[in-house]
Amino acid sequence: MNDLRDLYQQLILDHNQSPQNFRDMEDATSKVDGHNPLCGDEITLYLKVIDNTIEDISFKGSGCAISKASASIMTTLIKGKTVAEAEGLFTRFHTMITTGKISGDMGKLAVLAGVYKFPARVKCAVLSWHTMNNALHNKTELTTTESL
Amino acid sequence: MFDVKIIREDFPIFSKQSNDFVYLDSASTTLKPQFVIDAVNGYYSQYSANVHRSIYTIGEQATAAYEGSRKKVADFINAKDNSIIFTKGTTESINLVAYAWARKNLKEGDEILLTEMEHHSNLIPWQLCAKETGAILKHIPFNEDGTLDLSEPEKWFTDKTKLVTVIHQSNVFGTINPIKEIVKMAHDVGAIAIVDAAQSVPHQKVDVQELDCDFLAFSGHKMLGPTGVGILYGKPEILETMNPFLGGGEMIKTVSLNESTWNNIPWKFEAGTPNIAQAIGLGAAIDYINSIGLEQIHQHEQLLLNYALKKMQDIPEVTIYGAASERGAVISFNVENVHPHDLSQLLDNDGIAIRAGHHCAQPIMKKLGVSATGRASLYLYNTKEDIDRLCESIVKTVNFMGGRD
Numbered sequence: 001m002n003d004l005r006d007l008y009q010q011l012i013l014d015h016n017q018s019p020q021n022f023r024d025m026e027d028a029t030s031k032v033d034g035h036n037p038l039c040g041d042e043i044t045l046y047l048k049v050i051d052n053t054i055e056d057i058s059f060k061g062s063g064c065a066i067s068k069a070s071a072s073i074m075t076t077l078i079k080g081k082t083v084a085e086a087e088g089l090f091t092r093f094h095t096m097i098t099t100g101k102i103s104g105d106m107g108k109l110a111v112l113a114g115v116y117k118f119p120a121r122v123k124c125a126v127l128s129w130h131t132m133n134n135a136l137h138n139k140t141e142l143t144t145t146e147s148l
Numbered sequence: 149m150f151d152v153k154i155i156r157e158d159f160p161i162f163s164k165q166s167n168d169f170v171y172l173d174s175a176s177t178t179l180k181p182q183f184v185i186d187a188v189n190g191y192y193s194q195y196s197a198n199v200h201r202s203i204y205t206i207g208e209q210a211t212a213a214y215e216g217s218r219k220k221v222a223d224f225i226n227a228k229d230n231s232i233i234f235t236k237g238t239t240e241s242i243n244l245v246a247y248a249w250a251r252k253n254l255k256e257g258d259e260i261l262l263t264e265m266e267h268h269s270n271l272i273p274w275q276l277c278a279k280e281t282g283a284i285l286k287h288i289p290f291n292e293d294g295t296l297d298l299s300e301p302e303k304w305f306t307d308k309t310k311l312v313t314v315i316h317q318s319n320v321f322g323t324i325n326p327i328k329e330i331v332k333m334a335h336d337v338g339a340i341a342i343v344d345a346a347q348s349v350p351h352q353k354v355d356v357q358e359l360d361c362d363f364l365a366f367s368g369h370k371m372l373g374p375t376g377v378g379i380l381y382g383k384p385e386i387l388e389t390m391n392p393f394l395g396g397g398e399m400i401k402t403v404s405l406n407e408s409t410w411n412n413i414p415w416k417f418e419a420g421t422p423n424i425a426q427a428i429g430l431g432a433a434i435d436y437i438n439s440i441g442l443e444q445i446h447q448h449e450q451l452l453l454n455y456a457l458k459k460m461q462d463i464p465e466v467t468i469y470g471a472a473s474e475r476g477a478v479i480s481f482n483v484e485n486v487h488p489h490d491l492s493q494l495l496d497n498d499g500i501a502i503r504a505g506h507h508c509a510q511p512i513m514k515k516l517g518v519s520a521t522g523r524a525s526l527y528l529y530n531t532k533e534d535i536d537r538l539c540e541s542i543v544k545t546v547n548f549m550g551g552r553d
Contacts, residue, residue: 004497
């Protein structure tokens with residue numbers, strides 16, 4: 001399965017098995033649901049933003065390994081960032097997923113760079129990010145990959 | 149003598165794809181034999197004229213082939229020629245009934261009876277219709293084993309029931325529903341009965357006179373034919389009472405600027421230049437199926453199905469949805485800790501095509517408590533080796549996703 005190692009790197013499998021920040025959040029300042037009707041992936045994303053800083057972020061839901069790992073890694077990177085930094089990372093992540101081009105230090109997110117070669121899976125990787133971005137801007141209606 | 153090796157030689161895709169190509173998604177769409185491809189090519193390359201209006205040789209040839217296909221379809225399901233309407237697929241066939249029969253005949257408070265097992269194509273047209281007419285939707289539930297719960301028929305079939313529409317073979321569970329009994333229960337309360345036969349007609353003998361259904365819908369592409377052609381069977385005496393569905397050329401007798409009269413059935417329901425090549429291709433698909441024998445195909449599938457069920461059940465991580473005693477060769481399943489999308493991606497890497505998703509049946513997924521399943525579905529060209537490959541690859545996937553490869 002060497003070809004697939006591009007898509008399913010070990011770190012992705014690890015985050016799929018043991019996702020980080022996979023929990024509800026009672027004192028969230030923003031909570032947004034995301035849905036990918038193509039495959040049925042569902043996510044609920046929680047944010048706690050205080051003084052323009054993301055104090056806490058978590059998610060719940062069900063989805064494929066790519067979507068779960070993407071959400072999990074995202075939470076570990078976004079926590080503690082300012083809103084502007086999170087937005088910047090969202091933009092760079094989106095570019096990487098859709099084109100394969102890495103700009104700046106993507107850290108652990110680089111393991112998802114191979115996704116762009118699998119167009120059917122791009123939406124899996126970006127669902128949590130779009131949901132997070134909507135949560136940042138308090139767009140609390142359902143985020144769906146069909147409108148991306 | 150049914151010989152799957154020889155049958156596979158009729159399907160050019162097997163020589164074009166790599167040797168390890170395993171196709172297990174025939175419930176979605178089937179592969180095409182060269183015979184069907186040649187029939188479609190033959191129309192386009194030798195006599196590509198319009199039908200029913202061209203007074204020249206190739207026009208008459210096209211009409212004869214198009215109408216000849218109608219006759220083949222009629223014979224295939226034991227119907228009269230004038231009860232066979234060419235549509236673009238099962239979805240359009242069902243919509244035709246919803247628009248041209250139901251909107252005229254249903255009124256507020258009437259009940260449309262469906263099941264929880266329907267494909268979206270037999271749910272949404274009725275939701276739209278109910279909104280417009282004020283009719284009420286009722287759904288017969290299904291049991292855990294994927295069979296319909298018909299234990300309290302009087303609860304569902306009432307004097308308010310005007311239309312009953314049921315999937316013949318479930319595209320998720322494979323369950324073959326007791327359609328003849330359901331049609332009778334519908335008629336006993338004065339309702340019409342519609343059968344979504346998209347998954348049954350390609351795989352088993354369906355006789356519309358024996359079922360006594362009022363309408364029956366199926367698709368060409370699920371039975372070795374081209375995409376873009378489907379069939380609506382309707383009892384002629386009901387079709388006669390219906391208004392046209394679409395207006396345009398072909399479906400008229402006389403036209404003035406303000407008024408027109410309609411063509412005879414079935415042409416009344418075929419507005420515009422029809423899908424000539426596809427209809428001819430469907431006729432060829434029926435010839436091909438008949439040459440192999442539908443009964444032989446059915447037996448082959450049942451043997452493979454039992455082999456697959458047993459072999460898949462032996463994999464501890466596999467959960468199979470549906471356990472009806474009468475079922476077609478469709479297996480929906482999940483693999484523990486592997487999302488169907490990942491499963492499908494990893495199987496594809498081994499050359500195996502299965503379906504992953506909600507199978508256009510989101511209410512079923514909701515009731516099963518899953519967001520999606522994998523689905524393997526079989527047809528005449530599948531082999532035991534295909535099943536072996538599937539099972540090997542599932543085990544490999546379990547190990548891979550668990551980090552054990």
